[in-house]
Amino acid sequence: MKIRLTVNGEPREADVWAGESLLTSLRDTLELPGSKNACEQGECGSCSVLLDGDLVCACLVLAAQADGHEVTTVEGLRDDQGLHKVQRAFVEAGAVQCGFCTPGLVVATAALLERHPSPSEDVIREELSGNLCRCTGYAKIFDAVRLAAGS
């Protein structure tokens, strides 16, 4: 089946099969490999994207469900001025090791700061609890969130 959706502000089309995930369509058909596939079970948040502005795990959304909707991936956060403030903060805080969790955490943090521009420590931990990192111990990730919130 053919779906039409807006991805990172651009109209896109994709041929998908009925059971195909949005994550697979983004990575394999729409050539946007930023969203990572780490568990494919909704457990890790590595595939986090915005669907009509709401944070979702792209591995749990059918591509067909995105038909007619707007998707923003980590690639779409930057603009003509350059990297999104969250992307800059992750670099500046050294919040990246292997980087596999980073795209999902960046998208989740951008969504968090939309809802909570000055988040408390508890809010940061709660809102990012669905994004797992196997490398950093989270301290530098939380530093990056605070840095982005202050910028």
Ligand code: FES
């Ligand atoms: S790959 Fe989607 S939640 Fe882990």
Ligand code: FES
């Ligand atoms: S930096 Fe490796 S999983 Fe987070």
